[in-house]
Amino acid sequence: MPELPEVEAVCRRLRDEGLDERIRGVRIFRCATDAVAALTPGRRIERVERRGKHILVHLSGSVMLHVHLRMSGNFFRIPDHRLFSTYARTILELRGGAGLVLEDPRALARMHAGPSAEIEAAIAGVGVEPLSRLFTQAWLQAEARRSRLPMKLFLMDQSRLAGLGNIYTAEALYRARIDPKRQANVVSAAKLGLLHGTIVEILNDAVQSAVAAYSGPGQFREAESFSLAVYDREGEPCTRCRRIIRRIQQGGRSTYYCPGCQR
């Protein structure tokens, strides 16, 4: 599921469906620390915040629930906490028999709880929000100037810019016509300026799409989902230049790009 847009969708839904709810009980099967069971029961959900791909649920009494969905996690409300699916890993019981469930087939997701200060400290290293005012062309250019990482890895480093993952990084570099293998410090300021715009544009579009898709079977329209131009298109012709999309490995992950127009 989740890069920034999908995590944002989860947070918005949580705000709609979980705010002011009190956590009555906790059932941990996997993925959560004992602290969740020890600290969260009896507390009320006061605020839901996203930092990059991290979900912070502010609870009463200065305690926070910290959730990371990793590769395949999801976190949402269910009407009956006794009717959980196979992949339910941890359940927070709410009033009226409802529940919040952390679902994850791969069980890579993580949930932890602690005093707010402790949780804050734990995620202090998370970088700049790409949809905030801190993320400017000048900032991106300055950061790039002092990094020799290939652009793909440069953008995916969560301690610098927080929230881009494998898919949207590929899409942003494609739109900005930047070779993912190119070292950050040798990419032109002009290209970086363009990249800045494409990142913001792609994330905004993807948030819209994720929110629409995630609000379930829409009563009105089927949300048109974000369409991917390069990701998972190895062997297909580029729609811009007809060259064949390639897949390479970077940092142990697949990178998709067009060797024709990304340089």
Place this chain on the structure above:
DNA sequence: TCGATCCTGTAG
């Protein structure tokens, strides 16, 4: 900075 690791599911 690479590779292995955490896990399970699915596609080929």
Place this chain on the structure above:
DNA sequence: CTACAGGATCGA
């Protein structure tokens, strides 16, 4: 069967 999966961390 193998390869790979929208993530992150750890040790070599």
